[in-house]
Amino acid sequence: MRMIPAYPVRSVLVLLAPCLVLSLWLGMPSLVHPATPEEIGLKIATEASARDDGFGNFTATQAMVLRNKQGQESRRQLRVKVLEVTDDGDKSLMVFDEPRDVKGTALLTHAHKQEADDQWLYLPALKRVKRISSSNRSGSFMGSEFSYEDLSAPEVEKYTYRYLRDEPCGKLTCTVCERFPVDKKASGYSRQVVWQDKDELRTWKVEYYDRKDSHLKTLTIGNYTQHLDRYWRAGEMTMVNHLTGKSTVLNWAAYQFRTKLKERDFSKTGLKRAR
Amino acid sequence: MRDGAARYALALTTIWLAASVLAVEAHAEIEFAAWELSGRVSLESRYFPRTGIDPSHQSSNTNGFVLEPKLYVEDVEGRSVTVLPFFRYDSADPVRTHWDLREAYVLLFGELGENEWEVRLGADRVFWGVTESQHLVDIVNQIDFLEHPNGKVKLGQPMVHVTWTADWGVLEFFGLPYHRPRIFPGQGGRLRFAGLLDNERVEYQSGAEEWHPDFAARYSHSFGPLDIGVSVFDGTSREATLVCVPPACNPREISDLSNVLIPYYAQIRQFGLDAQLTLGAWLFKLEAMHRSGERNALGLQQESNATELRGIGFEDILGLYREEEYVAAVVGGEYTFYSVFGSTADIGLLAEWNYDERGRQALPRRQPLTLDNDFFFGALLAFNDVESTEIKVAFLTDASRATRTLAAEFDRRLSDQWSLHVESSSILSMDPDDIQWVGRRDSFFEFHLEYNF
Incomplete structure (x- = not known):
């Protein structure tokens, strides 16, 4: 025994x-x-998304500087409110402050993991709420080099993935992965190449390839700050269009987490209150 | 300029503001969190290539400007006050030189269990509907017809607007204690599609006249890709019956230039439906309404011909206008081609059909078409460039008569604060039997140079 x-x-x-x-x-x-490169790629995306779970809601401001090839500048200023939704895409509200002719115009998005997002636009001059098509994901956002697709949170389910390699990025080591849109018609890109650091899974660089697979744009992200000791948010995002030579610098500021925002602020009634 | 209407609105709004500010004050200390002054100044010019029907009074061009500042004050709880006055100066028509309090309201909201309530007290503007060729079910506000014949610009409306937002949808109630009559262009003004109206003499069916309490309610909800709204309005019509009373007006010669018509507002009840189905790049739209109590606009010429005209008064003439129930609808769709030809530009194509049971006696919200059986075809070219350059083209054609209009608009931002708007509105042809025949020569070009602050 x-x-x-x-x-x-x-x-x-x-x-x-x-x-x-x-x-x-x-x-x-x-x-x-x-592990196949596809499995590793999916694992990184899933883990990066999981690390952002539980933020609740946040508000921030966005200031954009649009530059053309000749260096002429134009500005955009907007306020952003985001509400986390468990088991579905997040809800967001963007309110424009500049340019002044579109001041008060607001965009409400109910993102979904599987089906198309729901979007409503509020036009203050007519006080009209207009349901708009969300299939315009590849269109330019406010004349900038960012598209709606570039600015929306990449839901894990909307892409398939492939891990490529590890490589140094600054002082950090990054994983380099490709992601491919599941719904090819809904995306302006054939693929994106994403650099994420291994420590915190923050995205530092994205290369966008158009439908003919030529390198269209590059996004570099920096000035990350950490909120509530957990959630990393970008401070500066620079998008360069290699085809046109135009660029847009997007500066995020005034991040506030777990504010008094409620689900009701992201309804059509709430949209009409945006200003 | 009808000062009376503006004075009433201002007085009323002041009462509302005072009452609601006091109500808020009684409950809590107000701590102001933010305030903001924004708005626009617009230099505008209209040019009419053809002389008007009344060349001794009307001119072929008009210049002017618009001032529209907006003050917004918010407290820490999110409660706010919005004040948005409007002023237009017009060089040709003293009536078109007018001012209005577009908005002056207190906004309060809060939770009630899982749901939300919202109250807006004061003058505000409310939009219902989905279609582009006309806003058929939209009825809370009077339109500012002096601004543009397309009926999109609206006067402020004093109201108590209560909104209840829940999982099952949005329920809104409107108490509308005061009626704003539609103001029509004066003798010096063009675009007098219905002839000359007596803005000073306004007749009401209700003994309470403009103080008749009107009510409206609307339920709206989104079911996946479907957005739907059901509405009811009970009270003073926003559209006038135009009554031709001798001696100021000769019913036998309805298109006589010297005729001055009297606007009459009936008590009506309207049920409205608006729905939009959003499927990918497709938008399918429907607006429909049933209205009772309206005395129909113009016409009935034969009946008035048969009547002995000497010595009869307003009531006798009004008796000739039949009270008719009717239905009207707009149905159509919109499809957008995104990023066409590898560029950043989008092209949207629209088609809508307008129906009105009253036929050619329908005096519509927008002019100069009667919209009784009319097709609308539109195109929107959005360049999505830094300047937000946009070109819109709209073609309206009557399916049964030779009345056709073509409108084009061009918009472009010149800098972060300046922008340019150019439009043309052409009457390609008009049927002589159309009730708006007097406006047949009023095609125009319009230019705006706008400064936004």
């Missing part, structure tokens, strides 16, 4: 169980067969 070892073995198992489950979930494929 060798009773004594039984206890330690079981307790070790109990202790290890969560780790095993976790490593089975994350690492199982590597035990059975080497």
Whole structure:
């Protein structure tokens, strides 16, 4: 009768169980067969998205400087409110302050993971709320080099992924992954190449390839700040269009997390209150 | 310029403002969080290539400007006060030189369990509807017909507007204690599609006249891709019956230039429906309404011919205008081609059909068409450039008569604060039997140079 070892073995198992489950979930494929680049890519995207869970809501301001090839500048100023929705895409409200002729115009988006987003535009001159098509994801946002697609949070389900390599990015080490839109018609791109650091999974660079697979735009992101000791948010985003030589610098500021925002502020009634 | 209407609106709004500010004050200390002054100044010019029907009074061009500042004050709880006055100066028509309090309201809102309530007290503008060729069910506000014949610009309306927002939709109630009559261009003004109106003598069916309490309600909700609204309005019509009373007007010669008609506002009830289905780049739209109590606009010429005209008064003439129930509808769609030909530009194509049971006696919200059986075709070219350059073209054609109009608009931002608007509105042809025949020579070009602050 060798009773004594039984206890330690079981307790070790109990202790290890969560780790095993976790490593089975994350690492199982590597035990059975080497993880495919697609699996690694999906894992990174899923983990990056999971790290942003629970932020609740936030508000911020966006200031854009649009530059053409000759260096002429034009400005955009807007306020952004975002509400986290569990099990679906987030809800967001953008209100324009500049240019002044569109002041008070507001865009309400109910993003969805699977189906097309719902969008309503508020036109203050007519006090009209207009449901608009959300299939214009590849169109320019306010004449800038950003498209609606570039500015919306990339829902994990909207892409398939492929891990390419690790490489240094500044002082950090980045994973380099490709992502491909699931709904090819809904995207302006055939693929995107994304650089994310291994420590915090923050995105530092994205290269956009158009439908003919030529390198159209490059986005570089910097000045990250951390909020509530957890959530990283970009401070500066620079989009360069290699085809036209135009660029847009988007500066985020005045981040505030877990404000008094409620679900009701993201309704059509709330949209009419935006100003 | 009808000062009376403006004075009433101002007085009323002041009462509302005072009452609601006091109500708020009684409950809580107000701590102001933000205030903002914005608005626009617009230099405008209209040019009419053809002389008008009344060349001794009307001129072929008019210049002027618009001032529209907006003051917004918000407290820490999100409650706010908005004041938005409007002033237009017009060089040709003293009536078109007018001012209005477009908005002057207190906005309060809060939670009630899972739901939300919102109250707007004061003068405000409310928009209902989905279609582009006309806003058929939109009835809360009177239109500012002096601004543009397309009926899109609206006068402020004193109201108590209560909104209830819940999971099952949005329910709104409107108490409308005061009626704003539509003001028509004066003798020096063009675009007098219905002839000359007596803005000083306004007749009401209700003994309470403009103080008749009107009510409206609307339920709206989004079901996935479908946005739907059902509305009801009970009270003073926003559209006038134009009554031809001798001796100021000769019913036998309805298109006589010297005729001065009297606007009459009946008590009506309107049920409205508006719906839009948004599927990818397609928008499918429907507006429909049923109205009772309206005495129909113009016409009935034969009946008035048969009547002995000497010595009869307003009531006798009014008796000739039949009270008719009727239905009207707009149905159509819009499709947008995004990023056409590899550029950043979008092209939107629109088509709508307008129906009105009253036929050619329908005096519509927008002019100069009767919109009884009319097709609308539109195109919108949005360049999506830094200047937000846009070109819009709209063609309206009567399916059964030879009345056709073509309108084009061009918009471009010149800098962060200046922008340019150019438009043309052409009457390609008009049927002589159309009730708006007097406006047949009033095609025009319009220019705005706008400064936004």
